[in-house]
Amino acid sequence: MTVREDVALSELTTLRVGGSARYVLTLSSPEEIPAALAFTRERGLPFVVLGQGSNVLAPDSGYPGVVLLMRIPGLLWSEAENHTRASVGAGVPWDEFVRAAASRALWGVENLAGIPGTVGAAPVQNIGAYGAEVHTIIESVTVYDAQNGEARTIPRDECGFSYRDSRFKHEPHLIITSVAFTLAPDGSPRTDYADLIAARAAGKDLSTPGAIGETVREVRAAKFPDLRAYGTAGSFFKNPILTQEAYDALSLRYRTEIAPYGSIPLYPVPGRVKIPLAFILDKLLGMRGFRLGPTFLFGNQPLVLVADAHASAADVDALARNIEQKVYDATGISIEREVRDLTFHEYRDENAKHES
Numbered sequence: 001m002t003v004r005e006d007v008a009l010s011e012l013t014t015l016r017v018g019g020s021a022r023y024v025l026t027l028s029s030p031e032e033i034p035a036a037l038a039f040t041r042e043r044g045l046p047f048v049v050l051g052q053g054s055n056v057l058a059p060d061s062g063y064p065g066v067v068l069l070m071r072i073p074g075l076l077w078s079e080a081e082n083h084t085r086a087s088v089g090a091g092v093p094w095d096e097f098v099r100a101a102a103s104r105a106l107w108g109v110e111n112l113a114g115i116p117g118t119v120g121a122a123p124v125q126n127i128g129a130y131g132a133e134v135h136t137i138i139e140s141v142t143v144y145d146a147q148n149g150e151a152r153t154i155p156r157d158e159c160g161f162s163y164r165d166s167r168f169k170h171e172p173h174l175i176i177t178s179v180a181f182t183l184a185p186d187g188s189p190r191t192d193y194a195d196l197i198a199a200r201a202a203g204k205d206l207s208t209p210g211a212i213g214e215t216v217r218e219v220r221a222a223k224f225p226d227l228r229a230y231g232t233a234g235s236f237f238k239n240p241i242l243t244q245e246a247y248d249a250l251s252l253r254y255r256t257e258i259a260p261y262g263s264i265p266l267y268p269v270p271g272r273v274k275i276p277l278a279f280i281l282d283k284l285l286g287m288r289g290f291r292l293g294p295t296f297l298f299g300n301q302p303l304v305l306v307a308d309a310h311a312s313a314a315d316v317d318a319l320a321r322n323i324e325q326k327v328y329d330a331t332g333i334s335i336e337r338e339v340r341d342l343t344f345h346e347y348r349d350e351n352a353k354h355e356s
């Protein structure tokens, strides 16, 4: 375990904003966790786990606690009756795992190619893209529970997965150390998503997990800004989920006021409908490319909030609040952030001594 003091959070997060973390402890094995937690307890400090920082907003005031930087490696393959199991360390870069699965011609993870971040963070918000969600291929999640010092393996149906959500988002004492996935040697392409339908029409090969992964990475390259030049955490908000009646009323307004023969796209979810917020921002509010100071909505995908090099966390928050208000005023929908404040997921041991 390495210990660093006063580390700039802008160096640890893809939005590239924020002050300094008081301490950063880099974890390279689950066995290091008890010592890391003893370190935080002795100082009476809270901790927060960070992977690649691609889904958090770090405050300008910094973080006056301990960041546990998840770097546990490892990728183990084993054969089960009808599938292959991959047990993957929480610190493994997500796309490295996707490429490893593709090199074995295994199906299940290909539509999630190119998503930034670590394997350990994937279950936290149940990552999803191009018609796939990670919970469908997760067999179990192994955690270290900071509340009782026990390691345990949680089966998928106890993980509380739903759209961009899981129990891990609400139980910050659970430190994910590895994830077991179920991948299939036989599978078929899931290409019923608009971008993949278009890619197929353009002659792209979508016949193998590797080919799909490459196409998805190409599509994504056009949808997101270059992470080397700009700060971003990808889609900043969740897509709203509405009742059918609320959807019908909004769609009617859209047809009456904006596009006589148009309709708002929808994706059915159990008992409700999900609508693309990018569509609302673009077609209803005309906010594609909208700029507020050093932050803006990406021209190619208005749900993606982008920060110029000199932006601050307050600038990002100001743009987010501006959008939240405009969407509410125009539609009555309170949108929810997908990107959370760093401290949202902190854990403080109430029995720890407090630093004087």
Ligand SMILES: Cc1cc2nc3c(=O)[nH]c(=O)nc-3n(C[C@H](O)[C@H](O)[C@H](O)COP(=O)(O)OP(=O)(O)OC[C@H]3O[C@@H](n4cnc5c(N)ncnc54)[C@H](O)[C@@H]3O)c2cc1C
Pocket (backbone or CB within 6 Å): 014, 048, 049, 050, 051, 052, 053, 054, 055, 056, 070, 090, 115, 116, 117, 118, 119, 120, 121, 122, 124, 125, 126, 127, 128, 129, 168, 174, 175, 176, 177, 224, 225, 232, 233, 234, 235, 340, 345
């Ligand atoms: C350009 C871009 C595109 C993106 N596209 C998508 C997309 O298509 N679909 C999608 O779902 N997401 C997308 N994201 C969001 C992001 O990539 C995912 O949420 C990813 O899983 C975050 O991984 P991370 O390691 O960076 O997590 P972090 O940002 O470091 O952490 C995210 C949250 O998880 C917690 N956490 C992290 N690791 C652990 C752990 N081991 N144990 C317990 N808690 C942990 C953190 O405390 C924090 O609350 C995108 C982001 C960017 C920048």
